[in-house]
Amino acid sequence: WVSDITYVGKRTNPSYLALITDAYSKKIVGYNVSNSLSVQGSLKALDMALKNRYYKEQPLIHHSDRGLQYCSNDYQELLDKNGIKASMTEKYDPYENAVAERINGILKQEFNIAKYEANLKIKKQIINESIKIYNQERPHLSNHMLTPNQMHKQSKVEMKTYKSKKLNNEVIVQL
Numbered sequence: 001w002v003s004d005i006t007y008v009g010k011r012t013n014p015s016y017l018a019l020i021t022d023a024y025s026k027k028i029v030g031y032n033v034s035n036s037l038s039v040q041g042s043l044k045a046l047d048m049a050l051k052n053r054y055y056k057e058q059p060l061i062h063h064s065d066r067g068l069q070y071c072s073n074d075y076q077e078l079l080d081k082n083g084i085k086a087s088m089t090e091k092y093d094p095y096e097n098a099v100a101e102r103i104n105g106i107l108k109q110e111f112n113i114a115k116y117e118a119n120l121k122i123k124k125q126i127i128n129e130s131i132k133i134y135n136q137e138r139p140h141l142s143n144h145m146l147t148p149n150q151m152h153k154q155s156k157v158e159m160k161t162y163k164s165k166k167l168n169n170e171v172i173v174q175l
Contacts, residue, residue, distance in 0.1 A: 001029065001049060001084075003064040004100035005042065006107075008033065008114050008123060015123050017113070018045040018069070020062075021103050026140050027148035028103065028131050029053070033124045042069040046078055054152070063087040065097050107134065 002023050008015045018041045020030035030049025034041040053060075062084050064070040070088065079086050089096035108114045111130035116123065135148045143151040 001060065001062045002097060002100040002103075003042070003045070003062065003070065004097060004104060005037065005067060005069065006104040006114075008127070010117050013117060013119075015120060016041060017104075017107075017127060018042045019100065019103060020045050020049040021100060022148070022152060023063070023099050025148050025152035025154075026099070026103065026143060027135050027152040031127070031131060033120065033127050035120055037069070039069045039072045039074055042067075042075060043078065046075065050078075050082055060084045061087050063089075063097065064100075065089045065092065065094075106138075107131075110138075 001020050003018070003020045005016050005018045008017045015033055015035055016037050018032045018034075019028055021028050029052045030045040030047070032041040032044035032048070034044075060083070062079055064087075066088050069075060070086075076086060094101045107127075107130060111134065113123075113127050113130050116126060118126070137147060139145040139147050140151070
């Protein structure tokens, strides 16, 4: 799983969206919208992700930036209690958490979740509906044009392959 918190709304009325995304399927498995950057929003997103977890017997790594929420004792204890290994970026470089940052970008650019000047209740409704559409209806090229839900429910791992741009020496790179 990859996690991040992103700013939602205008500076005059900020809210914060804590997201947990399955890195393989790009499915958002847990989220929370709140008016605070406290650890509670991140813990609620993690609780949701844990309740939605399909493959509980499989090992799991939780990757995040080094935000105070993810470094908190409460957050680390909940990961440990559920047998989840914590991984964090080494620096504050967004490229070290690229999948999480990309999901933030999709929600903000395609679903416009950050542009509304609304109260928290309305923001939660907008984000809930956007995530539902994102998970159920929006295909990803990196998912072989499957939606995150379709990719998440596969019984086998399908790795995305990319062809080299060299035309005379065609090379397949397996990721």
